Structures are given as C-alpha cells and as structure tokens.
Amino acid sequence: MPARYVQPLRILVQFCFLAFMFWLGLSFYLFVRYAGSGGNSAPVPRPAGIEGFLPISGLLGLAGWLKGLGINPIHPAAVVILLTVLCVSLLLRRSFCSWICPVAAFSEYSWKAGFRGMRRNLRLPLWLDVVMRGLKYLLMVFFIYSIVIAMSAAALRDFIFSDYHKLADVRLLDFFLHISPAALGIILVLTAASVVLRNPFCRYLCPYGALLGLTAMLSPVRVTRDSDRCVSCGACNQVCPSYIDVMHQKSVNSPECIGCWRCVSHCRVKSALSMRVVGRFVIPGIVFALLVVLFFWGGTLVGRATGHWHTMLDAAEYVRLLGR
Numbered sequence: 001m002p003a004r005y006v007q008p009l010r011i012l013v014q015f016c017f018l019a020f021m022f023w024l025g026l027s028f029y030l031f032v033r034y035a036g037s038g039g040n041s042a043p044v045p046r047p048a049g050i051e052g053f054l055p056i057s058g059l060l061g062l063a064g065w066l067k068g069l070g071i072n073p074i075h076p077a078a079v080v081i082l083l084t085v086l087c088v089s090l091l092l093r094r095s096f097c098s099w100i101c102p103v104a105a106f107s108e109y110s111w112k113a114g115f116r117g118m119r120r121n122l123r124l125p126l127w128l129d130v131v132m133r134g135l136k137y138l139l140m141v142f143f144i145y146s147i148v149i150a151m152s153a154a155a156l157r158d159f160i161f162s163d164y165h166k167l168a169d170v171r172l173l174d175f176f177l178h179i180s181p182a183a184l185g186i187i188l189v190l191t192a193a194s195v196v197l198r199n200p201f202c203r204y205l206c207p208y209g210a211l212l213g214l215t216a217m218l219s220p221v222r223v224t225r226d227s228d229r230c231v232s233c234g235a236c237n238q239v240c241p242s243y244i245d246v247m248h249q250k251s252v253n254s255p256e257c258i259g260c261w262r263c264v265s266h267c268r269v270k271s272a273l274s275m276r277v278v279g280r281f282v283i284p285g286i287v288f289a290l291l292v293v294l295f296f297w298g299g300t301l302v303g304r305a306t307g308h309w310h311t312m313l314d315a316a317e318y319v320r321l322l323g324r
Ligand code: SF4
Pocket: 225, 229, 230, 231, 232, 233, 234, 235, 236, 237, 246, 247, 266, 267, 268, 269, 272, 273
C-alpha cells in the first residue's frame, strides 16, 4: 500500500483526539459548575484525563517522584500523561505533536489554509529562525531548572499539596472562560502567525515540544532515505512542516521532526523514503498509527491499573475549595 493513505489516517486520528478533548473539557466544565453550586445540583464526575492539560503540574509531579515523594495523589494523571508522552517520543519520535496535540492540529490546519489562500507559507530568514527556535529551549531550561533542580523535595510537597495547586485545573478552565484582553490578543496574534508561518508556536515557543524533540533524538525510529532510489526531486523538503532538508540526509534525527510522515507520503519513488527502526526495519504507516494510539492509551491504562490516575480530592473537597 502506498504511504499516501497515512495523511488522511493521521488527520482522522487528530480529529478523534480533538473530539475526545472537547468531551474532556465539556465534562470538566460541568463538574466545576456542579462543585461551584456547592454540590446542590446533580453530581457530575470529574474526568481525570483533564490533567493532560496541566504539563507544569506533570513536571512538578515528576520532579517530586524523582526526589522520592512517589507519584502525588493530587494530580497523578498529569504525571502519568507526561511520562507516557515522553515514552511515546522515545519510541516514535515527536509523534505526539503531529498525531495527538490539539494545539499542533489547529496550527497545522491554519498554515494549510494559509497555503491554500496565498499559494505559499512565509519563512523567516535563517538567522532569525535559528534564534527564535532557541526560545523554546530557553523556556524548557527555565521550567526544568525552576522546578526539577531548584525546588527541594519539601518545597515540592508543600506546593503540590497547596490549595493553589489543587485548583490548577479549575484555574486553567477559568483562564479560557474569562479570558483577558491581553491573553486573547496573544492568542489572535499566534493564530494569525500560524496562517502565514508553519507551526510557529510549536517551532519557536513550546517548551513541551522542545523536551519531546530532545527525547526523540534517542529514538531508534527515523525517516530514512535510500540514496540509490532517491531522484532528488525535492518533494520531501517542500512538504516538510519543519523545513528539514530530508533530501540530503541518510536519516532524519532532527529534534524538529514531528513524525508527521508528510515527506514519506509525498515521495513518489517507491521505497526511496520510509520510516524505519534502526535504519533497517520498515514500519508501515498503519502500524505506526496503531502504535501511537496504543502506546498513548496504554500509558494511561498503566496509570489506572497502578492507582495513579484519579485524584484523591473528592467532590466535597472541590466544593470546599471553590466555595472559598
Ligand atoms: S521526495 Fe523522495 S525521491 Fe524526491 S528527494 Fe525526497 S526522498 Fe528523494
């Protein structure tokens, strides 16, 4: 089967996750409305998966775990999801970015719309692009230093069990429900930038993507080019959303590669480009797609099975916290 089918398949997976995240957001909104009513309306369960939107909480929990505190019971799913995404990146590159992440999905639809309208996407000058790409690594270092290195185990425990952190999920919902003009302005600017540039938020600003990209450099799975078959047409370079020079590489190990398969899907020469394990074993697109989904869900199932999924905070505690 040609690799062309991988792109519709990837978009389908993206849409399934987008629908699931919409359901998560709606369920959490209803839960907060119930807790905010003082528990006087019909009870609504809290969806634990909402903690996937708390990467900082996940990093706090991971740091606490590394410092001997165990996986915290306040937002355990945030830790499980962060660990799962790191494992997925280690095995399947930054596939989380191009198959699951809702921000990257919106970004991709935006630049594709821009491409359809303008027949091209703009590209920053190389020097500016390099400088801007460094921003996400600076943010990553800032968060890792501030949380993993600078905070002691006692400080982590105090923060994790504080009322402030307990309501991190509610605060995030509140951010979007009562968005400030400044935050709305930033989101609109980023959206506009995403129409003309390819994935500017992921490429320049996302510290999560920076961490996943560095993790992915250890992955045995890479886009691999057969130089004997390649006819140097440049199609792979043109479609790569990360502007990677695929055409001149034996295999792609850039931290910017988001595992989207666009290069493989658009190569018209049979077997010139493929996704391979250690440069040898070809991974069919359908298998890659199944692995991305199964590893992601598998990680959350491990969290459930080991009792690190649901928060220890019951509805009465949320009622108390929201009533203050
Ligand atoms: S699209 Fe395929 S044939 Fe063309 S340059 Fe890339 S790898 Fe070579």
